[in-house]
Amino acid sequence: MMLQVPTPQEITAPALAGQSETMVLNIGPHHPSTHGVLRLVVELDGEIVVNLAPDVGFLHTGIEKTMESKTYQKAVVLTDRMDYLAPLSNNFCYALTVEQLMGVEIPQRAQVIRVLLVELQRISSHLVWLGTHALDLAAMSVFLYAMREREQILDIFELVSGARMMTSYIRVGGLAYELPAEFMPTVDTFLQRMPSHIDEYESLLTGNPLWLERTVGVGVVDADAAMAFGLTGANLRATGIPYDVRKALPYSGYETYDFEIPIGKRGDNYDRYRVRMAEMRQSVRIARQAWERLREMPPGDYMTRDRKVAPPPKEEITHSMESLIHHFKLWTEGFKPPRGDTYLSIESPRGILGCYIVSDGGPKPWRVHFRSPSFINLQALSHMSRGRMVADLIALIASLDPVLGEVDR
Amino acid sequence: MGIEEKAGNLGVVTTSLEYVVNWGRTNAMWPLLFGLACCAIEMMGAQSANYDLSRFGMEINRASPRQADLMIVAGRVSRKMAPVVRRLYDQMSDPKWVVAMGDCAACGGVFNNYAIVQGVDEVVPVDVYVAGCPPRPEALIDGIMMLHEKVMREKISGVKERPITISQPLLQVEVAKKHG
Amino acid sequence: MDNPTLLSRIRARFPQAVRSSTEFRGALSIDLHADAYADLVTWLRDEPTLRYDFLENICGVDYLGRTPRFEVVAHLVSMQHLHRVCLKVGLPEHNPTIASLTPLFATANYQERETYDLLGIIFTGHPSLTRILMPDDWIGHPQRKDHPLGDEEVAFTFNQEQIYARKPFARE
Numbered sequence: 001m002m003l004q005v006p007t008p009q010e011i012t013a014p015a016l017a018g019q020s021e022t023m024v025l026n027i028g029p030h031h032p033s034t035h036g037v038l039r040l041v042v043e044l045d046g047e048i049v050v051n052l053a054p055d056v057g058f059l060h061t062g063i064e065k066t067m068e069s070k071t072y073q074k075a076v077v078l079t080d081r082m083d084y085l086a087p088l089s090n091n092f093c094y095a096l097t098v099e100q101l102m103g104v105e106i107p108q109r110a111q112v113i114r115v116l117l118v119e120l121q122r123i124s125s126h127l128v129w130l131g132t133h134a135l136d137l138a139a140m141s142v143f144l145y146a147m148r149e150r151e152q153i154l155d156i157f158e159l160v161s162g163a164r165m166m167t168s169y170i171r172v173g174g175l176a177y178e179l180p181a182e183f184m185p186t187v188d189t190f191l192q193r194m195p196s197h198i199d200e201y202e203s204l205l206t207g208n209p210l211w212l213e214r215t216v217g218v219g220v221v222d223a224d225a226a227m228a229f230g231l232t233g234a235n236l237r238a239t240g241i242p243y244d245v246r247k248a249l250p251y252s253g254y255e256t257y258d259f260e261i262p263i264g265k266r267g268d269n270y271d272r273y274r275v276r277m278a279e280m281r282q283s284v285r286i287a288r289q290a291w292e293r294l295r296e297m298p299p300g301d302y303m304t305r306d307r308k309v310a311p312p313p314k315e316e317i318t319h320s321m322e323s324l325i326h327h328f329k330l331w332t333e334g335f336k337p338p339r340g341d342t343y344l345s346i347e348s349p350r351g352i353l354g355c356y357i358v359s360d361g362g363p364k365p366w367r368v369h370f371r372s373p374s375f376i377n378l379q380a381l382s383h384m385s386r387g388r389m390v391a392d393l394i395a396l397i398a399s400l401d402p403v404l405g406e407v408d409r
Numbered sequence: 410m411g412i413e414e415k416a417g418n419l420g421v422v423t424t425s426l427e428y429v430v431n432w433g434r435t436n437a438m439w440p441l442l443f444g445l446a447c448c449a450i451e452m453m454g455a456q457s458a459n460y461d462l463s464r465f466g467m468e469i470n471r472a473s474p475r476q477a478d479l480m481i482v483a484g485r486v487s488r489k490m491a492p493v494v495r496r497l498y499d500q501m502s503d504p505k506w507v508v509a510m511g512d513c514a515a516c517g518g519v520f521n522n523y524a525i526v527q528g529v530d531e532v533v534p535v536d537v538y539v540a541g542c543p544p545r546p547e548a549l550i551d552g553i554m555m556l557h558e559k560v561m562r563e564k565i566s567g568v569k570e571r572p573i574t575i576s577q578p579l580l581q582v583e584v585a586k587k588h589g
Numbered sequence: 590m591d592n593p594t595l596l597s598r599i600r601a602r603f604p605q606a607v608r609s610s611t612e613f614r615g616a617l618s619i620d621l622h623a624d625a626y627a628d629l630v631t632w633l634r635d636e637p638t639l640r641y642d643f644l645e646n647i648c649g650v651d652y653l654g655r656t657p658r659f660e661v662v663a664h665l666v667s668m669q670h671l672h673r674v675c676l677k678v679g680l681p682e683h684n685p686t687i688a689s690l691t692p693l694f695a696t697a698n699y700q701e702r703e704t705y706d707l708l709g710i711i712f713t714g715h716p717s718l719t720r721i722l723m724p725d726d727w728i729g730h731p732q733r734k735d736h737p738l739g740d741e742e743v744a745f746t747f748n749q750e751q752i753y754a755r756k757p758f759a760r761e
Contacts, residue, residue, distance in 0.1 A: 003695035004695075004698075004716060005695070005698045005699065006717070007717045007719055009717075009719065010717060029490065029493055030443055030474075030493060030497055031472070032442050032470075032472040036444060036445070036446070036449070037445055037490055037493075056721060056722065057487075057489050057720075057721055057722035057723060057724070058487060058489050058490040058493070059445065059446055059484075059485065059487055059490065060487050060489060060524045060722040060723065061446075061485055061487065061520050061522075061524055061525055062520065062522040062523055062524035062525065062731065062738075062739075063520070064707075064732065065522060065523070065524075065731060065732050065738060066519075066520060066521075066522045066738065069738055077519060078519060078520075081446070081447055081519070081520075084446060084447035084450060085450065100614050101614070103614065128450065128453075143457065144457055144458045147453070147454065147457035147458060147459070148457070148458055148459065150454075151454070151457075151459045154454075164451070164543075164545060165447060165450065165451065165543055166447065166542055166543065225695075227642060227643060228694060228695040228696065229695050229696050230643070230644060230645070230694070230695075230696025241668075243668055248668070248671050249671060249673070340611075340613045340614075341613070341618070341650075341662075342613060342614055342616060343616065343646065343662075343664055343673075343675060345645065345646075352645060354645060354646050354664070356646060356648060356662065356664075358650055366650075366652075367650045367651070369646075369648040369650075369662075371645060371646040371648075371664075371700075375699060375700075375703075376696055376699060376700070378699070379695065379696060379698055379699050404446070405446050405447065408487070408722055409722075488724065489722075489723065489724045495759070516744070517741070521738075521740040521741060521743065522738050522739050522740055523731050523736075523737070523738060523739030523740075524723075524731070524739075527741045528756075530758055530759060531756065531757050531758065531759055532759050533759050534758070534759050534760060534761055
């Protein structure tokens with residue numbers, strides 16, 4: 001089995017030397033269907049893709065290095081901008097890892113709110129995928145519908161945090177603020193409406209002959225190759241492997257929620273589409289369970305009471321000098337986790353998002369590394385597109401759902 | 410309806426050539442379909458149904474720089490991407506304008522490091538800076554409206570004015586936060 | 590599968606490979622000798638009772654001032670046993686070289702190229718070890734601790750004129 005990922009130079013060099021009979025086509029980094037600043041060097045025989053090399057790094061932001069110069073709590077802001085379709089998932093992964101490093105327990109209520117928001121984030125991220133995937137295959141109206149519902153989710157995020165996209169709402173130790181009173185009814189309305197909206201998208205696409213023509217049997221990857229390439233998320237589950245971190249190595253109380261892992265059979269574009277659509281329904285289901293738990297819960301903490309991480313409450317600061325100093329120290333100097341290193345992974349909308357943090361005992365992380373699913377999923381692109389047409393390649397990129405901010409970090 | 414009712418009997422409408430040219434340029438400004446990072450998602454949001462940028466004659470995003478006259482630099486520009494951005498700008502036909510959307514494009518934003526160009530104005534001349542990380546779709550539309558005002562003042566001699574900066578956040582969203 | 594069982598099995602199979610092992614917050618990390626690394630990973634992957642068949646993460650860390658200075662960290666997951674193990678290999682400051690895992694796991698390809706690009710660790714046996722994130726003509730490895738962050742002075746009202754006078758603004 002040929003599981004190689006060529007570099008752009010390996011394709012361009014023989015062509016430049018005039019040694020190849022094939023044509024080399026450069027797609028990107030500015031191209032409407034590469035979903036950002038991805039560059040693809042494609043070797044073509046007629047219209048058939050013979051070989052392909054993704055060229056990444058056009059959005060390299062130095063996030064990991066910059067985080068080393070910020071305190072643990074301030075570095076949360078940078079994680080937002082990595083996978084910009086799912087900022088809360090990034091916050092979540094980073095916060096969980098630092099909490100594991102510190103050994104901090106998070107209040108039950110904050111955990112439920114986190115799960116609820118992250119599942120809403122998964123829906124919103126899948127909606128952008130659906131809209132752009134359909135747009136790439138010339139189905140314009142799905143994009144408009146998907147963005148309409150996405151705006152409703154962004155409104156919920158705006159309600160809780162004041163920002164539409166870069167919320168930084170999930171902090172180390174809990175959440176940034178208390179939920180506003182309008183939160184519960186707004187989410188309720190949204191969760192009531194969303195299943196019928198998903199039906200609406202499915203009625204536009206699932207049985208559509210044009211859609212089937214472009215997706216069924218396109219970009220096939222089998223389970224062994226998917227495992228070898230480290231494909232995760234819906235891309236892996238579409239090949240029939242039911243691996244979901246939420247079930248396999250649960251975090252934040254996911255083991256107490258009732259949901260299923262949708263899987264596919266063939267590992268083609270259509271299965272990936274079906275898996276993601278089913279995932280949206282499962283996310284609605286999880287979010288609904290979290291909503292009900294939240295409704296039955298008495299008002300409580302949104303942040304841990306552990307003073308190592310969380311500042312003292314405002315009332316206490318007004319009459320206690322020690323609390324004031326502690327508050328000041330916490331925000332200027334930051335907290336200091338013990339020496340050690342820890343790794344944790346969560347199921348982000350795109351796959352396994354892992355975070356590896358090394359602490360030297362100081363207030364700033366010594367090293368932060370993110371295992372970003374898009375970066376690793378992208379390796380399978382050349383394997384999946386060989387022997388197909390250029391037009392299938394475009395459908396395939398959209399189906400893999402890479403976010404370039406996360407690829408390059 | 411429209412101009413033929415109002416000016417139908419007059420026969421001749423007099424105005425300055427500059428006004429007509431600039432009116433035409435502002436009302437059919439085609440942006441380059443060019444997204445870099447997070448701001449591109451808000452740019453997509455501005456073009457979708459809720460905000461509907463096509464109200465201002467901008468529904469067509471041209472993927473080819475040859476057919477575009479507005480470059481919205483939506484997102485952070487890395488050192489690797491900077492030559493590409495400049496090349497795209499050079500490929501656009503005159504007259505052309507640049508909106509630096511978001512903090513990263515304006516000044517580097519939160520990413521003050523080795524990888525990011527500290528402001529896209531080091532690479533291409535910018536006409537309007539839009540603040541925000543990312544700016545809301547309304548802020549982007551406001552920036553574009555500001556650019557339209559600037560274009561309306563342009564002389565045919567081709568002398569460009571200095572850049573306009575949105576110094577005050579124009580949209581302050583009040584969010585009810587109940588601190589328990 | 591639990592941490593002590595796995596560790597004792599590794600020690601039984603490769604008596605010379607393990608330098609030390611730690612358990613921190615329930616996660617097992619094994620510090621290995623560089624020469625046993627690839628063999629151990631192959632065995633972990635292929636042994637039918639273990640099946641650590643998913644390479645989740647591979648990255649490098651620069652511990653400046655420590656000997657050995659560099660460390661390569663790999664996280665392997667067994668989907669059968671739902672267990673994760675962390676393997677670490679310390680590498681010297683001069684010529685940090687380690688065997689590549691790309692022949693074993695295709696997924697290591699990009700991650701090792703990234704580690705090479707940002708930290709300068711050389712993976713022998715990698716099919717195409719070239720820069721991936723930084724431009725090809727970039728000098729240095731930016732994630733090393735002795736590489737400066739490369740930040741620029743932030744302009745405020747009191748110093749913006751000096752900064753803008755130095756800044757290379759683009760022209761038409």
